[in-house]
Each structure stands twice: as C-alpha cells, then as structure tokens.
Amino acid sequence: MADHDLKEWKTLHKDLGRVGQLERATQYVSRPLIAPGLALVFMILVGVTAAVFMGQQPLGFVVVAAAIVGAYMAVNIGANDVANNMGPAVGAKAMTLGGALIVAAICETAGALLAGGEVVGTVSRGIIAPESVAEPQIFIWAMFAALLAGALWINLATWIGAPVSTTHSIVGGVMGAGIAAAGFAAVNWGTMGRIAASWVISPVLGGVIAALFLAFIKVKIIYVADRIAAARLWVPVLIGVMGGTFATYLSIKGLDKLIKISFGNAVLIGLAVAVVLTVVMRPVIRRQSFMLDNSKKSLKTLFAIPLVFSAALLSFAHGANDVANAVGPLAAIVHAIQAGDATDAVQIPLWVMAIGAMGLSVGLILFGPKLIRMVGSEITRLNAMRAYCVALAAAMVVILASWLGLPVSSTHIAIGGIFGVGFFREWYHERVLKENRTNPAMLPEERKRRKVVRRAHFLTILAAWVVTVPMAATLSAGLFLLLNTITL
Numbered sequence: 001m002a003d004h005d006l007k008e009w010k011t012l013h014k015d016l017g018r019v020g021q022l023e024r025a026t027q028y029v030s031r032p033l034i035a036p037g038l039a040l041v042f043m044i045l046v047g048v049t050a051a052v053f054m055g056q057q058p059l060g061f062v063v064v065a066a067a068i069v070g071a072y073m074a075v076n077i078g079a080n081d082v083a084n085n086m087g088p089a090v091g092a093k094a095m096t097l098g099g100a101l102i103v104a105a106i107c108e109t110a111g112a113l114l115a116g117g118e119v120v121g122t123v124s125r126g127i128i129a130p131e132s133v134a135e136p137q138i139f140i141w142a143m144f145a146a147l148l149a150g151a152l153w154i155n156l157a158t159w160i161g162a163p164v165s166t167t168h169s170i171v172g173g174v175m176g177a178g179i180a181a182a183g184f185a186a187v188n189w190g191t192m193g194r195i196a197a198s199w200v201i202s203p204v205l206g207g208v209i210a211a212l213f214l215a216f217i218k219v220k221i222i223y224v225a226d227r228i229a230a231a232r233l234w235v236p237v238l239i240g241v242m243g244g245t246f247a248t249y250l251s252i253k254g255l256d257k258l259i260k261i262s263f264g265n266a267v268l269i270g271l272a273v274a275v276v277l278t279v280v281m282r283p284v285i286r287r288q289s290f291m292l293d294n295s296k297k298s299l300k301t302l303f304a305i306p307l308v309f310s311a312a313l314l315s316f317a318h319g320a321n322d323v324a325n326a327v328g329p330l331a332a333i334v335h336a337i338q339a340g341d342a343t344d345a346v347q348i349p350l351w352v353m354a355i356g357a358m359g360l361s362v363g364l365i366l367f368g369p370k371l372i373r374m375v376g377s378e379i380t381r382l383n384a385m386r387a388y389c390v391a392l393a394a395a396m397v398v399i400l401a402s403w404l405g406l407p408v409s410s411t412h413i414a415i416g417g418i419f420g421v422g423f424f425r426e427w428y429h430e431r432v433l434k435e436n437r438t439n440p441a442m443l444p445e446e447r448k449r450r451k452v453v454r455r456a457h458f459l460t461i462l463a464a465w466v467v468t469v470p471m472a473a474t475l476s477a478g479l480f481l482l483l484n485t486i487t488l
Helices: 002-054 060-080 083-091 097-115 118-126 136-160 166-182 189-222 227-252 263-288 296-339 350-367 369-378 384-404 410-432 444-450 455-487
Strands: none
Touching: 002 060, 002 350, 060 136, 060 166, 060 296, 060 350, 083 097, 083 296, 083 384, 097 296, 097 350, 136 166, 136 296, 136 455, 166 189, 166 296, 166 455, 189 227, 189 296, 189 384, 189 410, 227 263, 227 296, 227 384, 263 296, 296 350, 296 384, 384 410
C-alpha cells in the first residue's frame, strides 16, 4: 500500500512539474506580447475618445480611424525618438533606466501640451500647398496616408533597432501623398528645401557644438594639474550656460501661450538666468568637490545632476517639437472635416494634442528601453561630461530650429552630438595626446577596439536616415492611391 501511495505521489509530482514548466513557457512566450497589447488598448481608448468628440460629424468614422493611426504614430515616436534624449544620461549612469522613463514621460507630456503647436502648423499646412489639394476628401486621404505610412516605417525601424528620424518619416509621408494627389506641383518646394537643409545642417551643427564643449572641458578642467580647482571655477559656468540655454528655449516656446516674448528678449532672459545660476552654483560645487580626489573619475560626479536636468528639459523640448509628427496630419483632418475646407489655417484641438502627448509617453515606457541602451552605450562610451556636451548641443540646435519654425529631427541632432563627441575623442587622443591607435603592426581586432566610435552603428544609422524619406514617401503615395480608389 505504501509503495502504491509513493508511486502516486511521484506521478503527481511529475505532472505538477510539467504544469509548472508549461506555465513558465507560456509566460516566456507571452511576455513579448504584453507591450503590444497595452499599446493596442491605448489606441482603442483613443478611438473611443475621438468617437465622443467627432463621432456625430459627417465623416466622423474617418476622424476615429485617423485618431487611432495618430495614436499609433505617437507610440512609435515615443519608442524610437525619445531614446535620443535619455540615452546619454542613462549611458553615463547619471540616471537609471526606470528613472529616465518616468522623467521623460512627464516632461514629454508637458512639452507637448504646453508648447507644442507651432511646428504642427508646418507639418499640416506648410509642406503641401493647400490650394493644390483644396478638395477636402483628397486632402483628408492625403493626410491619412501620410500618417499611416510614417507610423509603419518608424515601427519597422524600431523593430530592427535603427534610431531613424520620425520627422523625416512624417514629412516624407506628407510629401509622397501630396505628389500622388496632385503631382509634384502640390509640394511647397521652398519649405521642403529649408526643411531638407536643416536635416543636413542640424546633425553636423550638433556634432560640432558638442565637440567644442568637450574640447573646452578637456583643456580647462580634465588635462590641468589641479582638476578640482579648475572644476570649481568652470563647472558653475557650464551649468549656468545650460540653464540659460533652456531658459531661452522655454521663454520662446513654453511661455508663448501666456505671453509673447521676442527672440531678443528670450536671449536676455537666458543670459540673466545663466549669470544667476553660475553665482548660485559656485558654493554648491565647492561643497560637492570638498572631499574629492584629483582624478577624472571624481569630476564625473559634479556633472551628474546637471545632466539629469538637461535630459529632462531636452525631453520637454522634444515633446514640444516632435508632437507635430504625430498630430499634425490628424489636426489637419479634423479641421478639414469640421470646416469643410482644406485651405484655412489649422487650429489644433486640445484633445488632439493630448493624444500626441500621451502616445509619446506610452511608446517610451513600453518600447523605449531597447533604443535608450543603444544610443546611450553602443555608439560610443559616454560619461557624465560627454553626455552633458551632447545634451547642451542638442538643446542649442533645437532652440534655433524652433525659433525658425522648422520641424528638425531631434534624432539627427542628438545622434550627431554623440558622433561629434566620439570622433573628437579619437582625434584628440591621436593628435594631441599622441596615442598611436592605428598602428599597422597591431592586430585588426585591437585597432578596431581602440576606435572610440563603432563604425557599424555609424553606417547603419546613416543608411537608415538616407532611405527614410523616399521609403515613407513611396509608402504614403501607394496608400493614398489605394484609399482614394476604395472611396471613389
């Protein structure tokens, strides 16, 4: 009897083991489906919200569909683009990944709701000449095709791990749909020329500015006899420059809806903030550096807090600038249906802006970690000082672009800054410090290891940037022709 009971217990134990193994396997298989499932729930909620606001309007079903696609676009932007702002801070170990996700979600949402609007008008009205697609139905399907094409392309790029430009994607989509709808004459080539020029100039400018700040830090702080004394002198100044830069940006964008501030006055506000912040931070930095030894590693701790603030403010700037990529075409569709006219200026409803803002945060939290790690640590090694230079350079270029009303690519600016820092370090070590990093006698693996910038990532990212506009435009044109044929 005892033997029989023992056999039953062994059988039961094996069965429970199999059940447990099945449950673990099910969890392992289903885990990758959680994030897409939550994103789908968000898009469904957006569709319900759009139905409440616009469901009773003629063509209300189009608005609902466009809102869902706009939410899908915003989620993809959050997944792909926001990594460029938080990646350097995470790579420099100034922030944990979880902390970066929370800070970025809050700041992206605030930037989109408080300061997003000017560039929305450029995306929705400036690329296609309104008079060339004045018929509302054609204009609506052109915007819908552009939105869907941009979202699909970004989704693919995120899946393969390429930080492409969401701005490129949506601008290419709008251009492709416009050409399909009314020929090449429909595109405002003057505006497109300025936008395209900014795409080339902005990453180069970001790289140059980041490299210049890093050169300053190396010459004035790192490679001097008394690093701590130099840090006490110059780190407050650098923090003041960062604070003044963001004060200028927030004066131009964040306060625009409360009070109009000219660019000149915004610069004066930034200068005032820079001076005050420099004075305030001197005793703080002196106190922080009191027990530090005279090493490069000690200096990194002095840049950690400024880097966190710069990443947060850069996320605010990104939310204000890049929300246009998600809701610009959606705002144009809503306006065309409500007004029955595709030629007037677009007013962006608050609920449309809210879709873009929330979508950025949802995409960041659900899908952002992969690209944050890639941007922060896999292109070149970043510490707090290098990441600070990248963030400050990106902020300066974004300020200039926002002032001009251009939908520049924050991806290009931030990645350009990272490459600028990396290539400058290679040049500095080889030419100034006279380190032989390309000795032909070395093994190829050793020469490759000593290169600061990973060339494979450089070529992959460059290729993704080059193909984004034509791919998005081609996909958008095909979708427009399909939609227009179905609805005839």
